[in-house]
Amino acid sequence: MALTIASNVLALSASLQAGKAGNAVGDTIRRLSSGLRINSARDDAAGLAIASRMRVQVSGLNQARRNAGDGQSMLETASGALDSLSARLQRIRDLSVQGLNGTLSLTDTDAVQAEINANLKEIDRLTQQSTFNGLRLLDGSAGMVNLQVGANDSDKLSVNLGGSGFGVNALGLKDFTIAGLPGTVSGLSVLQGRSTNVMIDSPTTTVHWPAGSTSPNLVRDVSGTIYVQDVDGAGKPTYQQVGYRPTTDTVTGLSDVALSPSGPPVFQSPAAVASRAIGVPSLLDNTNAPIAGASLVQADDGRYFILKAGNYYQASLGFGTSGTVTAKAADMTSPLTAADFSTLPATVTQTPPVDPAADTVAFQDASGVSLSASASRLLQRNNGTYVIEVDTGGGNFRYYDAALTMSDDGTTRTMTARAVSTTYQSFTDLPSVSGDSTVTIDPAKVSVNYTDRNGVTYGNVLGLDASGNYVFNLPQSAKTGTLVTAQDGSQYIRTVNGSEDVLIFYPLTFTALTDASTNTTVLNVVEAGEGIRLKQPLDPLATLDRALAAVDAQRSLLGAAQNRLDSITNAQQTTATNLDTARSRIEDADYAAEVSKMTAAQIVSQAATAMLAQANQQSQSVLSLLGRN
Known part of the structure; x- marks a missing residue:
């Protein structure tokens, strides 16, 4: 092996092995100190996920x-x-x-x-x-x-x-009750009563006027009969008797007035007076003295004459819609004779037809005093009688029963309508009406007075129970009550009698009066008979x-x-x-195995350290070689 000093390969190798041994010792120490085999994802990534x-x-x-x-x-x-x-x-x-x-x-x-x-x-x-x-x-x-x-x-x-x-x-x-009469009841909270002060012009009132009304108004006469007043094409008032049925609903506070005609208009233009047969006319001279042995005749030109002993006395014919026909001579001194006529006058057997709407009418009060023609008008009732309408100003009118008479001299015809008495019919505005009401029992809008079998009356007894339902509270007699309806439609007061809560049912009478203008109702409830028990249920x-x-x-x-x-x-x-056991096998450290691993790693680490020292000393031998030279 070459001897070098620039690169100590043995030392590097020993250092690497010492590092690995140190890491192994560190791993085992972490596992032993934490008790876990997996301390981080690098220890066992898959195992960590499974264990988690x-x-x-x-x-x-x-x-x-x-x-x-x-x-x-x-x-x-x-x-x-x-x-x-x-x-x-x-x-x-x-x-x-x-x-x-x-x-x-x-x-x-x-x-x-x-x-x-x-x-x-x-x-x-x-x-x-x-x-x-x-x-x-x-x-x-x-x-x-x-x-x-x-x-x-x-x-x-x-x-x-x-x-x-x-x-x-x-x-x-x-309402479980073991003794009593058979039958079932249901709660009653809506009653039918009467209403007052249903204001015709109120925004809470809907009025259904008769068809064809243009400027309707509700009026009444002195007898209390109610009419719808309107105007005709000439701006004159018309009156139609109506039936009416006002209703008020206390829940909404709204009223409804339905008006239905009970016949044709009360007054109408007078109809033409047809001819009628003349029986025995009353013949009078110009002093109103009766003329005997005479007859009534009429010439071709329409003039009337009283014929007596061949003399023709010009006369005027007076008649009404019924009764005796009167002929009165204008002059008894200058009669005509038959020679004065080309055609002899014929006997009069019928009165002439008259149209009051087309002819001029003179108006008189009951004393015979003339009335203003511009403020008066001749009308006729449905029964055929005549009426004088007098405009007294300010939109007010009076209606007098009248008799109609006619005078006809053959050339000029006049009619006179005369009041038969000073009594007249007039109409006044009717701002409100009374009718029916649908009363829903509600403490906010209804007050209740309660009269028991002993005649004792308790005022203002209406309240609400814990469930929000209405109840009559009578603390003085230790009972409460509500209204119910039986299967046959009869109505009762259902009372809970005292602390024992025994149910007793009393026959009921009541009155309910609603003031539609304020939507407030006074309900008077009366125990009207002996109390009964109702067996509920039947089984x-x-x-x-x-x-x-x-x-x-x-x-x-x-x-x-x-x-x-x-x-x-x-x-x-x-x-x-079982899951915890499986997780422990994956995640927890095996101390026996880890201690063995740590011991082996420590020995290897110490040996690697010693060998690293030996490897570092190996380069010193080069100095020995250099020293010898």
């Missing part, structure tokens, strides 16, 4: 096992509450068997019913107050409870705590059996779930143990 995954699984399984324990506690709590509930139901059944015995008096059955009601209250209390960590277990609000019983998403156990629950209502035991024992069966079914369900949780817990324990 196993550690996660073990940790998840341990937590899932604790979850299962929590689930067990929850189910045991629910089962315990159901046990108590079942005991209450069984006690109610025993009491029902006792109370159904016909040998008991009403007082006895009320005492039995009082204990039944106490147990029913306890059932509701258990249902509402049986909770686990804030979760209601028996009222159905919990729904489907998912228990995480494994380390993976799908590892769930579902327990159904939903449904309608196990309260009195859910078990079909609402109390069978109903209780069904309730017990429902409770037992839920207890079975919870028991099965508890058994499953036991199995799950055991399986999780086994799985976690």
Whole structure:
């Protein structure tokens, strides 16, 4: 081997081996000091990943096992509450068997019913107050409870705590009463009453005017009859009698007024007066003295004459729509004779037709004083009688019953409408009407006065119970009440009598009056007869059996779930143990093997160090060679 000093290959080789031995010693020291075979990913990358995954699984399984324990506690709590509930139901059944015995008096059955009601209250209390960590277990609000019983998403156990629950209502035991008359009732919160002050012009009122109305207004006469006032094409008022049906809804505060015509317009333009037969006319001279032995005739030119002893006395014809026809001579001194006519006048047998709408009419009051023609108008009622309409100004009108008379001398015809009395008909605005109301019992809008069987009246008794439903509170008599309707439609006051909660039903009378302008209602409720009990249901024992069966079914369900949780817990324990064992084999250090490795590595390290020293000394031999020269 060449002897060199520039490169000490042996020393380099010894140094390399000493480093490796030192690293081996360091690895074993780290493993022995940490107890782990894998202290970093460089020790065993694959093993580290596998061990980490196993550690996660073990940790998840341990937590899932604790979850299962929590689930067990929850189910045991629910089962315990159901046990108590079942005991209450069984006690109610025993009491029902006792109370159904016909040998008991009403007082006895009320005492039995009082204990039944106490147990029913306890059932509701258990249902509402049986909770686990804030979760209601028996009222159905919990729904489907998912228990995480494994380390993976799908590892769930579902327990159904939903449904309608196990309260009195859910078990079909609402108003459970063992003695009384058969029948069922339902709650009553909407009543039909009367309404006042339904304002026609209010924005909360919808008025349905008759078809064709242009400027309608609601008015009434002195008798209280209601009309729709409108205007015709000439701007004159028209009146149509109407039927009406106002309704008010207390929920919305809105009113509706439906107006329906009950006949044609009250007044209309007068119809033409047809000719009518003249029986025996009354013939008068110019002094109104009767003329005997005469007759009434009419010439071709239309003039009327009274014919007596060959003399023709010109006359005017006076007549009305009925009654006697009168002919009055204008002059008894200058009669005409037959020679004065080309054709002899003929006997008059009918009055001439008259059209009041086309002819001029003079108007008079009951005293015969003329009325202004521009402020007066002749109208006719539906029954054919005549009316004088007088405009008194300011949009006000008076209507006088009138008699119509005509005067006709053959060339000039005049009509006179005269009031038959000073009494007149007038119309006044009707700003509001009264009608029906639909009353929804609501403390915000309705006040209730309650009169019991003893005649004692309690004021302002309406309130709300814990569930937000209305209730009549009568603290003085220690009872509460609501309204119900029986199957036959009859209405009752359902009272809860005293602390014993015995249900007594009283026949009901009531009045409900709504002020539509303020949407406030006063409801007066009266106990109108002896109180009765209603047996509900008709099959109390069978109903209780069904309730017990429902409770037992839920207890079975919870028991099965508890058994499953036991199995799950055991399986999780086994799985976690096995996974932890496998993880330990991969990750934990084997002290026996590691100590052996450390000892060997230390020996090699010491030997390498010694050899490194020897290799470094080998170059000194060159100095010996140089010294000899």
